[in-house]
Amino acid sequence: MADFVLDISSVEAVPARWLRRIGRQLLHNTLIFDFGAWGYAWMTGNPIWQANSAHLLDAMPARPDPFWVLDLGAGPGNSALAMGEKQPTARFIAFDLAQQMLALAAQQRMAAGWSVQRLAPVRGDAFYLPLADSSVDMVTGHSFLYLLPDYRAVLAEAYRVLRPGGYVAFLEPHAGLVDWSWLLKQPWAGLQISLSLWRIYSWLHRRFSAERLQTVLTEAGFHTVRTEVTLGGFGIFGRGQKS
Numbered sequence: 001m002a003d004f005v006l007d008i009s010s011v012e013a014v015p016a017r018w019l020r021r022i023g024r025q026l027l028h029n030t031l032i033f034d035f036g037a038w039g040y041a042w043m044t045g046n047p048i049w050q051a052n053s054a055h056l057l058d059a060m061p062a063r064p065d066p067f068w069v070l071d072l073g074a075g076p077g078n079s080a081l082a083m084g085e086k087q088p089t090a091r092f093i094a095f096d097l098a099q100q101m102l103a104l105a106a107q108q109r110m111a112a113g114w115s116v117q118r119l120a121p122v123r124g125d126a127f128y129l130p131l132a133d134s135s136v137d138m139v140t141g142h143s144f145l146y147l148l149p150d151y152r153a154v155l156a157e158a159y160r161v162l163r164p165g166g167y168v169a170f171l172e173p174h175a176g177l178v179d180w181s182w183l184l185k186q187p188w189a190g191l192q193i194s195l196s197l198w199r200i201y202s203w204l205h206r207r208f209s210a211e212r213l214q215t216v217l218t219e220a221g222f223h224t225v226r227t228e229v230t231l232g233g234f235g236i237f238g239r240g241q242k243s
Helices: 008-027 030-035 037-043 047-059 078-086 099-111 151-161 180-184 189-204 210-219
Strands: 067-072 090-096 119-123 136-142 162-173 223-230 235-241
Touching (some): 047 162, 067 078, 078 090, 078 099, 078 136, 099 119, 151 162, 162 210
Antiparallel strands (some): 162 235
16 A cells, blocks of 8 residues: 655645735735824834835936936835935825825925925825826835735836836845844834834735846846845845836
8 A cells, every 4th residue: 555645735835825815815905004004104214214215216326406206105205205315306206005104194294394396195006107108217115016916017007107217126025034133133113013014914925035026127127127135134125227
């Protein structure tokens, strides 16, 4: 009689698949992002997170003239405000689906002394951007692509609205090993909580390796694609340019 072999890996994978499916359904509910706006603003208001947000603009050469940045999944505006501190000539469209996030972004804009011409909160669906072709100089996203059911369609929209020569930059969860000891040494509780939750959320949705993120941006039509691991291995930058 042939030996009976139980495939343990397939058995263990069943609850993981169900957990991921349930988690994805819950996190696609925009009410979670509305109710969580204040908490998210607190978690991402620390200097390390802000500095990494500012690095999204590293792909864009310094410019003395005003230029437009479309910040996808802008949330409470922390990433746009951090980028704007780095490049004062940048003008931002803070784009998000959650109304409460955008209301908080408007409050933070006013507290920073910025005009609506400097940071304009816009609510909408990133799959159908309400912008003309070739109308912005840069598209950014912080913790954005990994949540989307079809990130390729959003990248196609980003490519459409970018001017020729424009840049994209995303900071996404990294698929590689992370340095938990680095995180525990950080003095900001908000950073520790946010990156721990990021690790859980990205397990539910997806993480990007350097190779995967480079392939994703290249297939979307961008060239000179570069990646960079950051935040103790928790995050990875992906940057590229439109021809």
